[in-house]
Amino acid sequence: MSRSFRALALAAVAAGTLAGCGGTDTPAAPAGSGSTAPTVSGDITVFAAASLTEAFTRIGKDFEAANPGAKVTFNFAGSSALAQQINQGAPADVFASAAPTNMKQVTDTGAITDTPAVFVRNKLEIATPAGNPGKVTGLADFAKQDLKIALCAEQVPCGAAARKVFQIAGITPAPDTLEQDVKAVLTKVSLGEVDAALVYRTDVKAAGDKVAGMPFAEADQAVNDYPIAACAKAPNSAGAKAFVDYVRSDKGTAVLTQAGFAAP
Structure with missing residues (x-):
C-alpha cells in the first residue's frame, strides 16, 4: 500500500468514527429545549379545563414548532365533564384540570397513575x-x-x-x-x-x-390549583410526557404567566 493511499484510508476511518458520534445513538434533545431537531412525533390529545383555552392554544403552537413531527389537539371543557369522559374511555394523552377534585376523579379509577403536578393557580x-x-x-x-x-x-x-x-x-x-x-x-x-x-x-x-x-x-x-398529568393509557405516551414537561418548562410557564395565571 502506498504511503499516500494509507493516509487516505486512515483519514476515511477517522471521519467515519467522528460521524458515528453524531448518529442515531445521540440522545434526542429534551422537548422545549429550543433544538430544531424533532424530539417527539404523532398526535397528542390534551383534555384541558376551559379556562386554559387561550394559554394552552399558544403553548400547543409553540410545542409543535419545537417538535415538527407532533400535532396537538385540544378538548376544552369543564373539568368535571373531562374527567367523566376520560373515565369512560375517551382516548386522551394528557389531562389538565382546574381543580385537584376533578383530577382525583380520574386518579381514583386508575385512568391516571402518575402523580399529578400542580403547574399554576387561579382565582x-x-x-x-x-x-x-x-x-x-x-x-x-x-x-x-x-x-x-x-x-x-x-x-x-x-x-x-x-x-x-x-x-x-x-x-x-x-x-x-x-x-x-x-x-x-x-x-x-x-x-x-x-x-x-x-x-x-x-x-x-x-x-x-x-x-x-x-x-x-x-x-x-378560594384559589384553584391546576394539576396536570399524562393518562395511563395515553395513545402517545412519549408525546404526553413531552407535552406535560413543556407546560411545566420555563417557556410554558412564561405563556401561562402572561395569561394571568400565578405560580403554584
Whole structure:
C-alpha cells in the first residue's frame, strides 16, 4: 500500500468514527429545549379545563414548532365533564384540570397513575359587561334579584370556588343561569346578557375590552390549583410526557404567566 493511499484510508476511518458520534445513538434533545431537531412525533390529545383555552392554544403552537413531527389537539371543557369522559374511555394523552377534585376523579379509577403536578393557580374576579351597566359594586350585589347573574355550576371548579366565596362572605347568590364551564359564563357577560358573573381573572384578561374585572378579597381564600398529568393509557405516551414537561418548562410557564395565571 502506498504511503499516500494509507493516509487516505486512515483519514476515511477517522471521519467515519467522528460521524458515528453524531448518529442515531445521540440522545434526542429534551422537548422545549429550543433544538430544531424533532424530539417527539404523532398526535397528542390534551383534555384541558376551559379556562386554559387561550394559554394552552399558544403553548400547543409553540410545542409543535419545537417538535415538527407532533400535532396537538385540544378538548376544552369543564373539568368535571373531562374527567367523566376520560373515565369512560375517551382516548386522551394528557389531562389538565382546574381543580385537584376533578383530577382525583380520574386518579381514583386508575385512568391516571402518575402523580399529578400542580403547574399554576387561579382565582375568581367579578366580571361585568364593559361600562358596568348594572352598576355592580361588589360581591353583595350577587344577592340582588333585580340583577341578572351568571355563575358556573357547582360541579365544575369555577362553581365550587364561587360557592366557597359566597359562604365566606355570608351571601346567598341569586343566579339566573348556571353554566357548565367558565367560558360559557364569560360569553354571557361579554354579550351583555347578564349584569355580573364570577369568572377567573385569566378569563377577564382574555376578554379584553368586552369585559370589566373587579377583584374582591374573598377570592384569595378560594384559589384553584391546576394539576396536570399524562393518562395511563395515553395513545402517545412519549408525546404526553413531552407535552406535560413543556407546560411545566420555563417557556410554558412564561405563556401561562402572561395569561394571568400565578405560580403554584
